[in-house]
Amino acid sequence: MSFSTADIKHIAHLARLTLTEPEIKQYRREISGIVSYVDKLASVNVSKEEATTNLSTTNNLLRPDLVSDWDKAEKESALALAPRKKDRLVAVPKIFES
Numbered sequence: 001m002s003f004s005t006a007d008i009k010h011i012a013h014l015a016r017l018t019l020t021e022p023e024i025k026q027y028r029r030e031i032s033g034i035v036s037y038v039d040k041l042a043s044v045n046v047s048k049e050e051a052t053t054n055l056s057t058t059n060n061l062l063r064p065d066l067v068s069d070w071d072k073a074e075k076e077s078a079l080a081l082a083p084r085k086k087d088r089l090v091a092v093p094k095i096f097e098s
Contacts, residue, residue: 001035003028 008028012019019027070078075088084091 001039002032003035 005024005028008019008024008031011031012024012027079085079088079090082090
């Protein structure tokens with residue numbers, strides 16, 4: 001499948017992108033190539049292949065979540081690197097309004 005210049009401009013408009021003419025030509029070529037490759041993949045006969053749900057033989061490797069205290073030097077070092085502090089704690093921006 002080949003995309004026209006109008007198609008690329010429409011896609012760019014939907015994505016709120018401003019493209020130059022050279023970028024439009026580049027994306028037209030690249031997107032057309034990607035869609036052609038996907039079309040080629042879609043035409044492959046996989047009816048005799050068994051479905052695979054998990055390619056990895058390892059399960060989730062979880063470590064215990066252990067709490068440990070930092071020594072004074074580690075605390076001071078971490079606080080020194082923090083961009084904002086409040087009462088010996090790292091201050092972070094508020095993300096929820098109360």
